[in-house]
């Protein structure tokens with residue numbers, strides 16, 4: 237293990253030299269953890285997450301982390317993460333599909349407990365019949381608990397989002413958990429080019445006293461979230477206390493947006509802003525959408541890409557602005573419910589223009605041809621069969 | 626550091642609530658008190674919303690008065706009656722989701738060990754029979770298998786008190802409770818033997834009839850957990866509501882149970898025995 241020196245957050249995230257490596261998404265997530273000055277990681281295996289947490293375990297064995305263990309199951313893992321973070325440590329874990337749902341009661345209470353942890357979500361089918369493939373319906377279960385949810389398109393995003401999330405989650409005006417989601421296998425087990433910061437530089441350690449809710453460590457008067465009897469009784473005060481606390485959670489969530497601008501180049505990426513037809517997508521679907529837009533442009537069609545990186549907080553204003561003149565908005569997704577299409581519809585005035593297709597699920601690949609078919613249909617182009625150039 | 630954070634900053638005494646000033650002046654912080662002095666000190670917990678005459682509430686008072694180092698103790702609780710009083714004390718208290726105590730405590734204790742390798746930070750779980758032996762069973766067991774260094778105290782009222790009297794794994798066989806309208810079909814779980822098998826270094830079982838002995842047991846469990854590994858105390862704390870025990874009969878009931886199936890029991894590893902003897906000798910010397 238090389239000696240690592242602590243550098244300023246802004247320097248590491250924005251200025252430090254980068255070296256290009258050809259690695260998998262799992263490696264990219266672990267490489268980010270390596271540079272994040274993490275104290276403790278807690279792991280429970282599930283395909284396709286396991287490899288990521290194996291690599292993080294190796295980091296501990298090499299001395300990059302101070303503690304690591306294999307938990308009893310995900311509910312225990314997510315609860316222990318809460319304990320470690322309340323004790324003032326910087327903590328990381330990752331899971332997939334059924335593991336995420338098993339841990340969900342604990343995860344969904346992290347925001348209320350003001351737990352700035354980073355959670356890798358490496359998607360996998362939930363519900364029956366079983367499959368271990370990368371359907372991403374699980375992300376929709378995370379959207380209403382107050383945590384920040386980012387969706388990475390590729391290995392580079394995985395590295396950047398994960399490293400930045402440690403910094404963003406601990407900002408005093410945010411102080412919330414962040415889920416870094418990406419598709420299992422398509423991203424975790426495939427290689428891509430990743431520009432990485434030097435291995436011998438790491439983020440400053442967590443300062444648990446720079447916090448809206450102090451740690452519970454007998455060094456500082458604790459936050460008594462659950463102390464007073466009113467909070468525990470069904471009366472007006474208990475409603476009110478929960479209400480104001482949750483309002484603060486959601487306001488803090490919105491405040492993450494300025495750091496998403498600062499460290500991740502904003503919550504969206506747009507190609508061809510004046511397009512007539514947009515393909516709007518997140519995660520792996522954005523990679524396919526990017527290809528479709530490239531093909532369409534080669535065919536001389538006026539098609540644009542709207543990639544959404546931040547699912548929560550949702551970039552309402554930016555999405556509205558980008559799509560304001562769009563005749564059609566095609567939303568390809570890797571799940572059956574179409575959570576992204578619903579979210580976009582809920583955020584724009586011209587929601588009739590949203591085409592919630594194509595959708596693949598069960599972990600199927602999302603062929604570019606399917607997106608092209610929607611583009612042709614939206615532009616009124618008749619084709620017997622899609623032939624790609 | 627613990628003592629520092631409970632003390633009042635100079636000049637602020639007159640602005641702090643009287644209760645808190647008294648607590649710092651006449652309470653347990655930084656002192657070793659005898660549990661029988663409980664009526665002469667400002668207690669860590671004074672008011673609570675548990676049922677009048679509840680024996681579990683009494684146990685919670687004794688528990689706090691028994692802490693070897695309250696200024697460096699963190700208590701974890703969960704859904705269930707005890708947390709209503711536990712959360713009222715002048716000791717940091719963590720409350721997560723039902724049954725998660727031993728997983729949360731594992732993460733917490735590890736974080737504290739990373740951050741303060743040379744300081745004492747006692748972590749104690751106090752949770753119900755349902756919390757520890759039903760919903761949180763896996764996490765309870767695994768914290769013991771992993772040899773996590775904290776104390777678990779099960780306040781066993783043999784029922785889900787807080788949700789209105791349903792059967793728990795710790796209810797005795799045959800008892801008719803809600804969700805067991807025909808009587809419980811299986812035996813009370815043998816938590817003590819499980820704790821021994823799972824790797825606890827100190828295990829005790831008691832009915833709260835003798836405050837001095839309770840205090841000694843709690844101190845031992847916390848001291849052993851500090852240095853050696855997981856420790857467990859199984860306490861009978863009757864629910865006078867769900868088992869219809871009139872308040873004036875609560876102590877008699879505890880005595881009866883003590884005679885029948887809750888006789889005082891204490892078990893520890895040789896290592897724990899040696900360590901505790903040494904600690905207790907030191908403490909006795911410090912007193913004289």
Ligand SMILES: Cc1ncc(C[n+]2csc(CCOP(=O)(O)OP(=O)(O)O)c2C)c(N)n1
Nearest residue numbers: 704705706723753754755756784785786787
């Ligand atoms: C996940 C979850 N399931 C169920 C409950 C409801 N619940 C709250 S307290 C409780 C029973 C408590 O029984 P026990 O742990 O024995 O504590 P007691 O109230 O008897 O002291 C239950 C079932 C909950 N809060 N959370």
Ligand code: SF4
Nearest residue numbers: 676679706786864865
């Ligand atoms: S329900 Fe039973 S255990 Fe709970 S506070 Fe009342 S008497 Fe005590």
Ligand SMILES: [Mg+2]
Nearest residue numbers: 753754782784
């Ligand atoms: Mg009970």
